[in-house]
Amino acid sequence: MKLTHKLTGAVLLATLGVAVAVPGITKAEDASHSKKGDMDIQFTRNTDDDTNTTRPVFTDSDGESDTSVISGTITRPLESVIFGVQDVTPLSFGGHAVVNDGSDRTFFAKNYVEEDGVAANHVMIKDTRSTLDHTYKVEAKITKPMTATIAGEGDYELSGATLTYTNIGIKSNQAANLALSADSIASPSIDVTEEGVTFIDNQEATKGIGQSMIYFGTLTDADTEKKSDKSVKLTVGSDKEIVEGNYKGEITWTMSNTL
Numbered sequence: 001m002k003l004t005h006k007l008t009g010a011v012l013l014a015t016l017g018v019a020v021a022v023p024g025i026t027k028a029e030d031a032s033h034s035k036k037g038d039m040d041i042q043f044t045r046n047t048d049d050d051t052n053t054t055r056p057v058f059t060d061s062d063g064e065s066d067t068s069v070i071s072g073t074i075t076r077p078l079e080s081v082i083f084g085v086q087d088v089t090p091l092s093f094g095g096h097a098v099v100n101d102g103s104d105r106t107f108f109a110k111n112y113v114e115e116d117g118v119a120a121n122h123v124m125i126k127d128t129r130s131t132l133d134h135t136y137k138v139e140a141k142i143t144k145p146m147t148a149t150i151a152g153e154g155d156y157e158l159s160g161a162t163l164t165y166t167n168i169g170i171k172s173n174q175a176a177n178l179a180l181s182a183d184s185i186a187s188p189s190i191d192v193t194e195e196g197v198t199f200i201d202n203q204e205a206t207k208g209i210g211q212s213m214i215y216f217g218t219l220t221d222a223d224t225e226k227k228s229d230k231s232v233k234l235t236v237g238s239d240k241e242i243v244e245g246n247y248k249g250e251i252t253w254t255m256s257n258t259l
């Protein structure tokens with residue numbers, strides 16, 4: 001410790017000696033100079049994506065294929081769009097005996113099934129516009145009530161029937177900061193009638209890009225009421241007679257930035 005202390009003192013003395021001996025040396029003025037360099041990059045639309053009809057692969061938090069809403073392989077093609085609805089799974093409520101007992105009748109849509117896969121009922125949407133504002137809405141309405149042709153009597157409609165969607169969720173093929181947010185879901189339970197109703201209200205300009213799946217329930221939930229085959233319900237009111245027949249109807253989904 002003493003050696004170190006003495007050496008330090010000697011250096012200070014030597015430095016002081018120089019300062020006294022050469023009083024004419026002064027400190028240099030501070031100086032700074034900058035020059036800007038340009039840089040550039042160009043991007044063009046990925047037109048291949050505009051016509052792509054293949055389904056995106058959704059992954060879970062571990063990066064593995066997400067089987068909660070699709071199990072196996074679904075080959076149902078998507079419509080090629082830049083902005084709009086790409087696909088809507090058909091709703092099948094199966095076969096039932098006619099019941100007219102003065103009460104509401106309820107029926108649940110089955111999962112969508114193909115030869116090599118099964119999926120929760122869902123709607124696929126896409127937004128790959130070159131814009132800084134990706135706000136939009138998605139709405140649905142019954143555009144053709146469940147209708148059967150009764151032999152010798154003509155068409156018969158189950159007018160006034162209601163579709164109820166619950167356990168609504170969103171899957172996206174984008175990073176979290178770009179994906180359509182769960183906050184955009186208008187309500188946890190939505191009734192669809194012949195009047196339009198909003199499902200998605202995306203008010204975040206920088207979110208909702210790419211491809212998104214709006215799904216109803218999951219295949220794997222332990223809670224029976226949250227399963228996909230209990231998440232889309234058709235209700236025929238007590239005041240409507242059900243007549244034997246093969247009924248078909250239509251729901252129209254619309255995605256728009258002007259709704």
